[in-house]
Amino acid sequence: xxxxxxxxxxxxxxxxxxxxxxxxxxxxxxxxxxxxxxxxxxxxxxxxxxxxxxxxxxxxxxxxxxxxxxxxxxxxxxxxxxxxxxxxxxxxxxxxxxxxxxxxxxxxxxxxxxxxxxxxxxxxxxxxxxxxxxxxxxxxxxxxxxxxxxxxxxxxxxxxxxxxxxxxxxxxxxxxxxxxxxxxxxxxxxxxxxxxxxxxxxxxxxxxxxxxxxxxxxxxxxxxxxxxxxxxxxxxxxxxxxxxxxxxxxxxxxxxxxxxxxxxxxxxxxxxxxxxxxxxxxxxxxxxxxxxxxxxxx
Numbered sequence: 001x002x003x004x005x006x007x008x009x010x011x012x013x014x015x016x017x018x019x020x021x022x023x024x025x026x027x028x029x030x031x032x033x034x035x036x037x038x039x040x041x042x043x044x045x046x047x048x049x050x051x052x053x054x055x056x057x058x059x060x061x062x063x064x065x066x067x068x069x070x071x072x073x074x075x076x077x078x079x080x081x082x083x084x085x086x087x088x089x090x091x092x093x094x095x096x097x098x099x100x101x102x103x104x105x106x107x108x109x110x111x112x113x114x115x116x117x118x119x120x121x122x123x124x125x126x127x128x129x130x131x132x133x134x135x136x137x138x139x140x141x142x143x144x145x146x147x148x149x150x151x152x153x154x155x156x157x158x159x160x161x162x163x164x165x166x167x168x169x170x171x172x173x174x175x176x177x178x179x180x181x182x183x184x185x186x187x188x189x190x191x192x193x194x195x196x197x198x199x200x201x202x203x204x205x206x207x208x209x210x211x212x213x214x215x216x217x218x219x220x221x222x223x224x225x226x227x228x229x230x231x232x233x234x235x236x237x238x239x240x241x242x243x244x245x246x247x248x249x250x251x252x253x254x255x256x257x258x259x260x261x262x263x264x265x266x267x268x269x270x271x272x273x274x275x276x277x278x279x280x281x282x283x284x285x286x287x288x289x290x291x292x293x294x295x296x297x298x
Contacts (some may be wrong), residue, residue: 002060003029004266007049009037011067011076011096019066019095022255026262028062037065038072039079046083049090062265063092070096070129081272091271093261093278096129098254100275101261102219103133103194104282105254106245107141110190110215111286112236113243116143119214122188123147124176124202124226125195127154130219134192136162137279139169148176148184176201190215193226204229213242221247257282 006028008015015033023031034045049061065077073096080092095101110116121138125131126147138145139162147162149155155173163169174184182202185191189212195201197220207216207227220226225246229239235249260281261273271277 002053002057005030005032005049005061006262006265007045007061007063008033009042009045009063009065009076009080010035011037011069011072016066018098019064022258023064023262026259027266028262037067037076039075042076042079043083046080050083050088054088058088058090058269059266061090061269062262063090064262064265065092065094066096068097070099073097077274087270090269091265091267091273093265093273095258095261095273095278098258099129099133100273100278101254101258101282102250103130103137103275104257104279105250106130106134106192106194106217106219107137107279108282108286109217109245109250109253110192111141111283113215114190116141116190118143119189120144120146120187121190121192122174122184124182124184124191124193125149127151127158128194128196131192131194132158132162133275134194135159135171136165136169136275139163139166139171140276140279142170144170144172146172146174146184146188148174148182150176182206185210185213187212189213190217191227192217192219194219195226196220197222198224199226200224200228201226202228208240215243215245217245217250219247219250221251253282253285256285260285 006023015035067073077094127149135145152175159171159173218227218230221232230244232246233248234244234246237244
């Protein structure tokens with residue numbers, strides 16, 4: 001059987017060891033790691049993937065684009081796609097800094113407790129790479145989403161971008177001022193905190209005073225917590241009728257989504273796994289859980 005080769009294109013000088021380990025866990029037989037990848041130098045790397053194998057063999061080669069600079073990685077990913085033509089292409093996955101897999105895991109965890117189509121979800125730090133993808137996923141699912149940021153202009157910009165990407169998306173913008181009672185939580189059924197590491201967004205008293213909240217998810221693993229009183233290891237912890245998740249509590253599913261996404265790259269040669277496609281993988285894992293095999297267990 002032809003070896004499965006994953007080409008890891010990372011915009012950082014040194015390719016992520018985290019992504020490399022997951023790639024091997026996802027079924028890649030060989031991993032070709034490239035750091036310092038840019039729009040200017042990526043084309044020969046893509047051509048090497050496209051032209052060394054042909055026909056049915058192309059599905060045994062795939063490309064992963066990652067790195068900590070999400071904007072630069074998005075440009076590289078777009079350039080990768082532009083290199084393909086006709087059937088001459090390989091499957092690709094975009095998950096720079098874990099943005100898509102983390103967002104998908106958080107959204108699916110919320111879905112275990114809420115019908116998002118009938119709910120209002122507030123995304124704190126919603127203008128960051130994970131937050132904006134959480135917002136888009138919820139909008140795709142038909143839920144109402146409120147994007148909150150310390151910059152109202154940025155919140156409005158991202159809300160507009162999500163609406164442009166999701167026809168009929170129900171998206172609002174709101175101002176978040178850490179240290180003050182955030183009006184952005186008014187009427188919220190769920191809150192997902194996606195702020196920068198080490199920044200407290202909402203204190204415990206404010207969080208507990210929001211009686212409408214049924215789910216609270218904090219994706220910040222670095223102290224202090226983004227949502228005070230939620231521990232990083234919390235997983236479906238019931239606090240007076242509100243279900244809480246911390247970053248590590250979500251992380252088990254994030255890892256399973258990441259591994260499953262890598263494995264799916266080698267099923268055919270024309271998959272482009274971005275925000276919506278990664279969400280679909282997370283939903284499939286959720287359905288598997290409902291049938292008795294729980295992929296959520298860490």
